[in-house]
Amino acid sequence: MTSPALRGLPLTFYSVAEPEPGPGWQGLFSSAWPAYRRWYLRDGAAARSGLRECQRMLATHMPELVPTWRRLVELAGGDPLAAQMLTLYNPPPASSTSRRQVGTSSGMCVASIRWHSRRPLRAAAPSRRYQRR
Numbered sequence: 445m446t447s448p449a450l451r452g453l454p455l456t457f458y459s460v461a462e463p464e465p466g467p468g469w470q471g472l473f474s475s476a477w478p479a480y481r482r483w484y485l486r487d488g489a490a491a492r493s494g495l496r497e498c499q500r501m502l503a504t505h506m507p508e509l510v511p512t513w514r515r516l517v518e519l520a521g522g523d524p525l526a527a528q529m530l531t532l533y534n535p536p537p538a539s540s541t542s543r544r545q546v547g548t549s550s551g552m553c554v555a556s557i558r559w560h561s562r563r564p565l566r567a568a569a570p571s572r573r574y575q576r577r
Contacts, residue, residue: 465512470519477526484529487536495524498531 460468473480484492493501503510513530520526529535 465515465519469516473516473520473526477520480529481525483536484525491536492528493534495528498528498533501533502531 458472460472462468502513513527516530517523517527520530
């Protein structure tokens with residue numbers, strides 16, 4: 445079911461096939477970063493959690509994703525705001541319900557998280573299934 449606010453909104457999805465995040469991801473992120481930045485700061489910087497809290501929450505609730513997050517931050521040029529946004533902790537709500545999807549193939553984490561914005565997700569349980577071997 446499509447939200448009435450989203451009907452008719454064209455969406456484009458891109459896929460990058462890299463065994464590890466690299467130049468393909470970096471190119472897509474570089475071109476999308478100005479729009480991500482506007483979205484992330486649309487309610488002002490004070491509405492977002494600080495980088496240290498974002499890092500702490502990622503490390504606490506999804507420690508298996510920290511090495512990948514560090515690589516993404518490196519590819520994003522080490523920008524602290526990009527690092528903060530890339531944790532996906534406390535993002536601006538997309539609508540009354542929000543969905544985050546992370547998907548890759550063969551051995552990488554595949555997740556779909558949905559929550560109502562009035563009842564935010566407080567914790568996510570990491571799975572050993574997706575830890576690097």
